[in-house]
Amino acid sequence: xxxxxxxLLRPTFWKIxxxxxxxxxxxxxxxxxxxxxxxxxxxxxxxxWGLWIGFDILCGVGMAAGxxxxxxxxxxxxxxxxxxxxxxxxxTAFLGYLLVILALLIDLGRPWxxxxxxxxWNPRSVMFEVAWCVMLYxxxxxxxxxxxxxxxxxxxxxxxxxxxxxxPLVAIGILLSTLHQSSLGAxxxxxxxxxxxxxxxxxLPWFFYLSAIGVGCAMIIFESYLSSKAFKKxxxxxxxxxxxxxxxxxxxxxxxxxFMDLILNDKLSLLFVDSIETYLFWLEIVLGxxxxxxxxxxxxxxxxxxxxxxxxxxxxxxxxxxxxxxxxTSLQGFSHVSYFPSIYEIIVTLFLVTLGVIIFNLAVQNxxxxxxxxxxxxxxxxxxxxxxxxxxxxK
Amino acid sequence: xxxxxxxxxxxECVGCGACYEACKxxxxxxxxxxxxxxxxxxxxxxxxxxxxxxYFVRRMCQHCEEPTCVSVCPVGAFTKTEIGxxxxxxxxxxxxxxxxxACPFQIPxxxxxxxxxxVQKCIMCFDxxxxxxxxxxxxACPTGATLFGDRNEMIEIARQRIAENPDKYYxxxxxxxxxxxxxxxxxxPVPFEELGFNTKLLxxxxxxxTHDALSKIPSxxxxxxxxLTGFYWxxxxxxxxxxxxxxxxKNQRGN
Ligand code: SF4
Ligand code: SF4
Ligand code: SF4
Numbered sequence: 215x216x217x218x219x220x221x222l223l224r225p226t227f228w229k230i231x232x233x234x235x236x237x238x239x240x241x242x243x244x245x246x247x248x249x250x251x252x253x254x255x256x257x258x259x260x261x262x263w264g265l266w267i268g269f270d271i272l273c274g275v276g277m278a279a280g281x282x283x284x285x286x287x288x289x290x291x292x293x294x295x296x297x298x299x300x301x302x303x304x305x306t307a308f309l310g311y312l313l314v315i316l317a318l319l320i321d322l323g324r325p326w327x328x329x330x331x332x333x334x335w336n337p338r339s340v341m342f343e344v345a346w347c348v349m350l351y352x353x354x355x356x357x358x359x360x361x362x363x364x365x366x367x368x369x370x371x372x373x374x375x376x377x378x379x380x381x382p383l384v385a386i387g388i389l390l391s392t393l394h395q396s397s398l399g400a401x402x403x404x405x406x407x408x409x410x411x412x413x414x415x416x417x418l419p420w421f422f423y424l425s426a427i428g429v430g431c432a433m434i435i436f437e438s439y440l441s442s443k444a445f446k447k448x449x450x451x452x453x454x455x456x457x458x459x460x461x462x463x464x465x466x467x468x469x470x471x472x473f474m475d476l477i478l479n480d481k482l483s484l485l486f487v488d489s490i491e492t493y494l495f496w497l498e499i500v501l502g503x504x505x506x507x508x509x510x511x512x513x514x515x516x517x518x519x520x521x522x523x524x525x526x527x528x529x530x531x532x533x534x535x536x537x538x539x540x541x542x543t544s545l546q547g548f549s550h551v552s553y554f555p556s557i558y559e560i561i562v563t564l565f566l567v568t569l570g571v572i573i574f575n576l577a578v579q580n581x582x583x584x585x586x587x588x589x590x591x592x593x594x595x596x597x598x599x600x601x602x603x604x605x606x607x608x609k
Numbered sequence: 610x611x612x613x614x615x616x617x618x619x620x621e622c623v624g625c626g627a628c629y630e631a632c633k634x635x636x637x638x639x640x641x642x643x644x645x646x647x648x649x650x651x652x653x654x655x656x657x658x659x660x661x662x663x664y665f666v667r668r669m670c671q672h673c674e675e676p677t678c679v680s681v682c683p684v685g686a687f688t689k690t691e692i693g694x695x696x697x698x699x700x701x702x703x704x705x706x707x708x709x710x711a712c713p714f715q716i717p718x719x720x721x722x723x724x725x726x727x728v729q730k731c732i733m734c735f736d737x738x739x740x741x742x743x744x745x746x747x748x749a750c751p752t753g754a755t756l757f758g759d760r761n762e763m764i765e766i767a768r769q770r771i772a773e774n775p776d777k778y779y780x781x782x783x784x785x786x787x788x789x790x791x792x793x794x795x796x797x798p799v800p801f802e803e804l805g806f807n808t809k810l811l812x813x814x815x816x817x818x819t820h821d822a823l824s825k826i827p828s829x830x831x832x833x834x835x836x837l838t839g840f841y842w843x844x845x846x847x848x849x850x851x852x853x854x855x856x857x858x859k860n861q862r863g864n
Contacts, residue, residue, distance in 0.1 A: 252721035262706040292844035323704020334684040341683035
């Protein structure tokens, strides 16, 4: 009896929180579109990009990196045992991109002109590349996710077409993601004198790319942990532990490269300067890279459900801090103004995150995101073909 | 028409603010301050005169030779005209504000409170100059501290001045080479950093920084495509061999 009440109450509490956030978020967006950016943001002429760019866009795109990472693992490297978690991961990436577009529509000064990038070209601009990557990759994610919806509505013909182009679709998705993740770093190549030297590097696109793969892996772990909790799908854990190993490889490469970059550019002394930038740099590196690499290198921790989850959280936390450091911390010194997001900027950000979680839950409850019979999973696990299954069924 | 430029000689400027007022009038900008020396650049103020100790320093868009704002705008809302003026077209702009983020001189200003916000900055009085007139500020300047003319001529005058009066001038023409050169040149009696100029700027034009990254895209895509296909083929082949074996075994068992 007790359990029942608890079960009923717990979601209700979160529902209330979500409702409050959504209402406040909508109100902030209303203010934004009636009073302009000045009415809701702390942005100014010296600090034109704030939390919405730093978190909603840079972090949003990064967190969607699980999508292309897992697609590469399953379809290109043909490690099929990961297939059971591919749908939820693609769903996350797809929602991530949709929310990024929504964030853009709120942040852009003239959102109705967003489509201009399609006809007014300036291929010299990194932002142009970013715009095209967002458009194309969102389309690819839509197509990659569409089988889930098509299955639900039994649109067999369309399903067949989409299934037929899975591999090229996945390949295009990986290329686009590579371009997009790295181009977000390349956006900052143009400000060599404005950016704090601890972050500015000609290798920024690579750092963005590598850390995106790292956080992509971490997101795979994070999501399968949560979904195993929420939806009682337990089979993923054994697979997911392997992902921890790759994080060690990716993040230690990333770490080495970043320190090599500092050494080669004579910036080592900056690491010991007493300044807020130095502390945030260390926080980002220690939290987001050093600690999880050490943790995940220890098999005992990696093979432990909680250990794996906590390590993934470190990677994600460090990643978020990195993107905010690049987009906010590293630019504050030069602009001589300190920017801190307004309450409205924070609310809109929470609004987008909440919206994402709600849509994800709705999709999982109503679409065959996780629904797969034991046999179907076997098909992907072992190397049994669909035909075998049919033969079995016929018997 | 030849490439034009301003030559601003800080030693000659008396801080009268005539340029500031003329600019406001010419561009129909509202009054923002009683004292030109205390105003700052904004969406309603394209040029200011700053007091720095004993000196007065005009500031405005540098009209770079290879403008960062032009290169970063995704939709090409900024253009560098033949005469040198860097112009903005609001009908293209998305409002991403990358131009503001990227400008090495922190020049573009935004109409933050507007629902149809524009990026604003000095436009070198393009319409006047096109017709052979001086920009409003240069015409208004009573002392000749703001000169305007062909860029080559301005450079000549600047060179001559610092060569003939080495005691009066700090030996540098700001804007001649900074970020690949600009269409606003400054002469100063003291080192430029003392007057708040950014002297850490490189001589290379900033767009080159992103050009390197962007030019790698085609090869990245083709190499990536080949690699992906290769990997796919390899790993798929491996699985297929495994599958064949599996079937063989199954058949044997079946027999
Ligand atoms: S100073 Fe800034 S706004 Fe002016 S042309 Fe140069 S980059 Fe563009
Ligand atoms: S704000 Fe407008 S002009 Fe500036 S870069 Fe973006 S689209 Fe171009
Ligand atoms: S009008 Fe000439 S002298 Fe007067 S403030 Fe402007 S530049 Fe200086």
